[in-house]
Amino acid sequence: AVPFNHRAVEEKWRKHWEEHPVNVNDGKKPKYYCLDMFPYPSGNGLHVGHWRGYVISDVWSRYKLMQGHYIIHPMGWDAFGLPAENYAIKMGVHPAKSTAENVANIKRQINDIAALYDWNMEVNTTDPKFYKWTQWIFVQMFKKGLAYEKEFPINWCPSCKTGLANEEVVNGCCERCGTAVTKKNLRQWMLKITAYADRLLNDLDKLDWPEKVKKMQTDWIGKSYGAEVDFKVDGSDEKITVYTTRPDTLHGATFMVLAPEHALAAKLATEETRAAVEDYIFKSSMRSNVDRVQDKEKTGVFTGSYAINPINGAKVPIWLSDYVLADYGTGAIMCVPAHDDRDFEFAKKFNIPIIQVIAKDGKEIENMTEAYTEASGTMINSGEWNGMESAVLKKEAPLIIEKMGVGKKTVNYKLRDWVFSRQRYWGEPIPIIHCPKCGNVPVPEDQLPLELPEVESYQPTGTGESPLAAIDEWVNTTCPCCGAPAKRETNTMPQWAGSSWYFLRYVDNHNDEELVSKEKADKYLPVDMYIGGVEHAVLHLLYSRFYTKFLHDIGVIDFDEPFTKLFNQGMITGKNGIKMSKSKGNVVSPDDLIRDYGCDALRMYEMFVGPPELDAEWDDRGIDGVSRFLKRFWNLVLDNKDKGAKETPESVKIRHKMVYDITTRLNSFSLNTVISGFMEYNNKLIDLAKRQDGLDKETLETAVTLIAPFAPHIAEELWEQLGHSETVFAHGWPDADEEAMKDDEIEIAVQVNGKTRGTVTISSSAAKEEAIAAGKEVVADWLKGTIVKEIYVPGRIINIVVKP
Ligand code: ANZ
Ligand code: ZN
Numbered sequence: 078a079v080p081f082n083h084r085a086v087e088e089k090w091r092k093h094w095e096e097h098p099v100n101v102n103d104g105k106k107p108k109y110y111c112l113d114m115f116p117y118p119s120g121n122g123l124h125v126g127h128w129r130g131y132v133i134s135d136v137w138s139r140y141k142l143m144q145g146h147y148i149i150h151p152m153g154w155d156a157f158g159l160p161a162e163n164y165a166i167k168m169g170v171h172p173a174k175s176t177a178e179n180v181a182n183i184k185r186q187i188n189d190i191a192a193l194y195d196w197n198m199e200v201n202t203t204d205p206k207f208y209k210w211t212q213w214i215f216v217q218m219f220k221k222g223l224a225y226e227k228e229f230p231i232n233w234c235p236s237c238k239t240g241l242a243n244e245e246v247v248n249g250c251c252e253r254c255g256t257a258v259t260k261k262n263l264r265q266w267m268l269k270i271t272a273y274a275d276r277l278l279n280d281l282d283k284l285d286w287p288e289k290v291k292k293m294q295t296d297w298i299g300k301s302y303g304a305e306v307d308f309k310v311d312g313s314d315e316k317i318t319v320y321t322t323r324p325d326t327l328h329g330a331t332f333m334v335l336a337p338e339h340a341l342a343a344k345l346a347t348e349e350t351r352a353a354v355e356d357y358i359f360k361s362s363m364r365s366n367v368d369r370v371q372d373k374e375k376t377g378v379f380t381g382s383y384a385i386n387p388i389n390g391a392k393v394p395i396w397l398s399d400y401v402l403a404d405y406g407t408g409a410i411m412c413v414p415a416h417d418d419r420d421f422e423f424a425k426k427f428n429i430p431i432i433q434v435i436a437k438d439g440k441e442i443e444n445m446t447e448a449y450t451e452a453s454g455t456m457i458n459s460g461e462w463n464g465m466e467s468a469v470l471k472k473e474a475p476l477i478i479e480k481m482g483v484g485k486k487t488v489n490y491k492l493r494d495w496v497f498s499r500q501r502y503w504g505e506p507i508p509i510i511h512c513p514k515c516g517n518v519p520v521p522e523d524q525l526p527l528e529l530p531e532v533e534s535y536q537p538t539g540t541g542e543s544p545l546a547a548i549d550e551w552v553n554t555t556c557p558c559c560g561a562p563a564k565r566e567t568n569t570m571p572q573w574a575g576s577s578w579y580f581l582r583y584v585d586n587h588n589d590e591e592l593v594s595k596e597k598a599d600k601y602l603p604v605d606m607y608i609g610g611v612e613h614a615v616l617h618l619l620y621s622r623f624y625t626k627f628l629h630d631i632g633v634i635d636f637d638e639p640f641t642k643l644f645n646q647g648m649i650t651g652k653n654g655i656k657m658s659k660s661k662g663n664v665v666s667p668d669d670l671i672r673d674y675g676c677d678a679l680r681m682y683e684m685f686v687g688p689p690e691l692d693a694e695w696d697d698r699g700i701d702g703v704s705r706f707l708k709r710f711w712n713l714v715l716d717n718k719d720k721g722a723k724e725t726p727e728s729v730k731i732r733h734k735m736v737y738d739i740t741t742r743l744n745s746f747s748l749n750t751v752i753s754g755f756m757e758y759n760n761k762l763i764d765l766a767k768r769q770d771g772l773d774k775e776t777l778e779t780a781v782t783l784i785a786p787f788a789p790h791i792a793e794e795l796w797e798q799l800g801h802s803e804t805v806f807a808h809g810w811p812d813a814d815e816e817a818m819k820d821d822e823i824e825i826a827v828q829v830n831g832k833t834r835g836t837v838t839i840s841s842s843a844a845k846e847e848a849i850a851a852g853k854e855v856v857a858d859w860l861k862g863t864i865v866k867e868i869y870v871p872g873r874i875i876n877i878v879v880k881p
């Protein structure tokens with residue numbers, strides 16, 4: 078056969094596909110929407126790690142295409158936000174310019190993957206035609222009371238000089254730049270995602286998503302059941318309400334702790350404690366969240382005041398400590414040192430009494446050295462509750478407390494409303510006008526998009542105002558309601574705004590009248606398969622669900638979950654598992670590999686490198702093996718296609734087994750074992766072809782069909798050489814007939830130096846290596862010496878020649 082020349086083959090088919098697209102919408106085929114998380118167009122371009130997700134989604138798309146679907150497989154650009162802006166500032170060019178350049182470069186690189194992307198559907202979040210709708214959604218939320226203003230201490234990144242959402246703070250640091258996050262009191266635009274907490278939680282059940290991601294969202298929403306209990310402040314009319322998930326332990330509450338930010342914190346100080354209390358409150362406000370969360374050693378101060386435990390009238394001291402968070406529950410807790418680790422540590426340090434109220438076998442522990450935190454056991458030291466099972470009481474206590482009139486049953490969520498404004502330039506302007514008479518007025522819908530104006534200086538100011546605040550002619554406007562002089566909102570939206578709904582826009586990206594037409598939404602949405610990294614589990618993937626539910630509620634779409642199925646690919650790392658990055662100098666660019674080995678080989682190696690859901694170490698040498706395999710496959714098909722061999726029981730069996738194995742592995746997303754499967758079957762087929770003097774055409778064709786989603790160019794070329802004029806992708810995905818796969822076993826003689834020494838039962842389609850290995854086991858005792866020859870006459874005899 079003509080040797081495989083990847084460059085010629087790939088060029089030929091790339092051109093051909095441009096003129097004759099393989100994915101056509103005939104209006105009859107069912108749609109299948111396979112989506113990649115769209116990239117930030119950063120200046121660094123793509124490395125082989127980025128390719129992984131794109132190849133996975135393309136393999137999946139082509140597989141679905143061959144199963145008879147019309148594939149919606151779009152691509153676009155998440156181009157607003159800090160990464161693009163930080164890059165622009167570093168390089169000293171306007172973000173719009175650098176973004177456009179980066180998009181062009183990455184688009185070229187993405188095209189090298191030979192993915193089925195339909196560029197007619199392209200979207201870019203920074204295009205006014207796109208962000209018109211990002212702003213429109215905000216206006217709808219505003220009208221429904223889901224977007225509101227609030228001044229409060231938010232997370233602030235001193236390096237990015239902007240406020241951040243809770244979801245953007247990872248282990249106390251800025252999700253973008255890693256700087257420790259501090260607090261800053263700022264007026265904010267908030268989105269009321271908490272109004273959707275229960276639906277966001279319950280509807281996780283509907284989704285075919287990795288359990289890990291569902292759990293992360295469940296924990297992030299953090300629904301817990303408990304009670305609010307009121308403690309009267311001794312000698313005053315004030316009361317402190319605490320939130321507890323363990324009201325059963327009420328008799329063991331020997332002190333209380335308030336967050337230093339609690340409204341009563343300073344008021345509770347007495348003459349003697351005032352200085353210390355104010356000092357503690359001040360010091361806490363200066364500390365970053367990281368320090369507060371990561372503190373090993375508990376700190377705190379006694380206020381000098383006492384509260385009355387409503388269950389038994391005991392007088393308990395009130396402390397301040399920053400291990401209690403101001404914005405969770407009520408910002409105040411009742412402390413039960415015998416049954417809570419943090420309270421135990423605190424009580425030990427400050428010599429506060431510890432009263433055990435739950436006992437394992439009814440026995441009290443002498444000298445507790447740690448808290449007993451299990452919610453099982455019998456109540457002790459608990460008055461009327463003594464002898465009850467704590468697990469039962471845990472459920473009943475809220476109602477008892479309610480009846481006593483000292484509290485109520487409550488549900489709590491960790492989820493907070495979404496801090497939605499950024500003090501940065503490169504984002505969608507928030508379409509609100511502040512009128513001294515009418516208050517906040519949304520920009521009228523027919524005036525959207527509200528375009529981002531040009532500025533001289535787009536650097537963040539650090540003052541808590543966005544650079545837009547400096548442009549007087551933009552800021553000053555008139556109120557759309559009353560015509561009075563008014564000011565524009567100058568904050569911009571976070572980068573998540575566009576990505577929360579972009580997947581809806583692809584299918585109707587030129588529509589100037591609607592975000593997406595009903596007709597197209599019904600026909601093409603929602604996304605059937607979403608592929609991307611797991612790092613967005615509680616960011617983008619939560620926000621998108623919220624937006625989708627909102628758009629469902631206002632009648633834009635009929636479904637209320639955006640992504641039916643989700644697959645998270647692992648990262649490709651450099652040697653020793655180190656993340657690929659320019660600064661580490663370990664970035665592998667696909668460009669050279671494509672030149673030397675071709676796109677097909679690179680695609681296959683991306684899949685072969687390891688289980689797609691796990692991280693995998695890149696090794697350039699690995700691609701050699703895949704490349705050799707492709708050459709062998711090429712030769713197998715071309716050498717045998719014209720021999721006119723008829724199908725045999727063996728070839729039929731191998732063919733069906735091959736279809737079965739590849740398809741089951743593909744269905745379970747075990748893409749690396751699909752590739753190793755191709756290698757195994759290629760060897761079997763080469764073997765069989767030699768034995769039978771050729772392979773029937775149907776078996777060769779089946780192999781080419783199966784490999785097509787992975788190595789589309791070589792498959793298309795071989796398909797043509799096999800005599801087809803239509804694309805291989807129009808050919809249906811083959812079916813495996815399980816009956817035809819069944820192995821018949823045969824018994825054959827095993828000889829050593831021509832003498833029969835035993836018999837072995839093997840599959841009639843066993844390859845030479847398999848047969849010889851099985852045979853050797855049976856005659857192991859006669860194999861002393863050096864084996865000089867191994868003969869397998871298929872289906873008949875095994876003979877091993879040994880020299881003493
Ligand atoms: C008494 C108690 C006894 C508690 C016990 C626990 C164990 P989740 O499940 O996370 O909702 N808590 C309440 N508000 C807090 C705040 N703002 N900062 C820090 N801790 C706070 O946890 C609720 C429990 O965390 C509550 O139940 C409270 O301590 C504490 F044996 O109350 B518990
Ligand atoms: Zn930052």
